Amino acid sequence: LTKKAVSLELHGCTLAEYYRLRRIPRGLRVHLQPTLFSDNLEYCKKFEGILNKCSLDIITLTIEQIQKELLTVSEQVSTLETQLTQISSQEEWAETKSQIESISERFRLELETRKRDKFLRDAEDYNSGRVYRWIPGRSYATPPFFRGRKTQARQPRGARRDVRQEAGRSSSGETSSQRASDSSRSSAFLGDDSAPSSSGE
Template sequence: MGSAHGSSEAHRIKQAEQVFAESPEARGGTGISIVNDIDLKFVFRNLERAMRKEIRLWWDVCSLENYLKCERIPRGLRIRKFPAFEVITPEFEQAWNETLTECSMNLMRLILERDKRELAITKEEINDLNKIYESNVKNLKRDKFQRDKRDYDNQTVYLWKTEKRGGRHQSHSGWERNSSREFSIDTPRSVLKPGRMVQFAGSEVARFQQSSLSPVSSSSFLTSEPELSESEPEDYRNQGNPGDRYKGKGYARRDPVYTRSNRSIQGGRDDGTTAAHHTGKDGNRNKKQRW
């Protein structure tokens, strides 16, 4: 085992001297096979499988050789066959057991020969896969060595990329490029999509202008009663109850909400009832007149 390892190490050293030789004549005739487009995953997968198989076969061979040497039979190879008749003498039993032992020994020798052949084949497969992978590594290291050699031959080991601007040399270092950038301040962007505009209906524009010019408090816009456009039917405009105009249109009926500013604008009336409704008889009279 030690001699085989020593010969393999000496062979590798000899190949390394030829791979890293400076002159092409020294590199010629190295016997290095150039393998291109190697699927290393396939190589590693087969190599792992072959190495596992080799280890298992080696220990099987070693175990069977020791069993045969000690004339012992493992439990898995013992033949359990017995005669059908009941009258058995000790001499017959001894001869029967010796015959079964000899048969088991012959089976063990047969299995041992088969495992030795498989072990030799597996070792050759492992050796071939190792050569493929080692050839790939050698080619990679050789190409890198030749690439670096060309850098020294062409005097391009250290590259300083410079250009003249206005008679001065300016380098392209990353710090100067980053420092010369101009950063713009982010401006607020519109929430609208490109090509979209906000449009108001005519009534909304008029109401917006009235609210911006009128001195009335903003609380006057708290009424839940929507305004009617001029295109709506007259019967809806003349109805007394604001909620009736939305019947049959899918709108929920809501009572209007009035504030002080509403009362001041409407002349003190509160949906047909005056302030006197809360104080005395005038309120009742007005209520009766309405209904």
């Protein structure tokens, strides 16, 4: 419970600092990008502003929930400490409390280091203009995986099984040129880069 309280406290403080600076941590950035009007800088800036507002609203919501949860955890810790003092001698409780505080402090320092590293990493994203994976005003490029990919009607499961069985029965009679032709067609969905060229390159 003590570790949970420390984790919630530090997370809330960190998010509050992000909000103060109007920065979005990587884990709360919305991974959407403009596909229409992606070369229109004004449109992209407004698009980015909407994404930022969404993330900042989530930060606010999370901070509010953390504050509520901290109250609950604090009450649980207080109840547990009361129970321990009732079943332990004064010396035993003092030793137990010292161990808990030592473990809690070590955990706090480790967590602070991790959060600081992430905070500096996110700050570098803003300094270098790499907050999102797209650049405002630059035309949207279709990912290579989708280039040249054609939408095909999905066959019923039974029909696909019949096609595979028919292919298995006829495979022994195929010529090498037929198999090469089929192979060329089957790789078309990977895009132009994966299809063999007619020149043999």
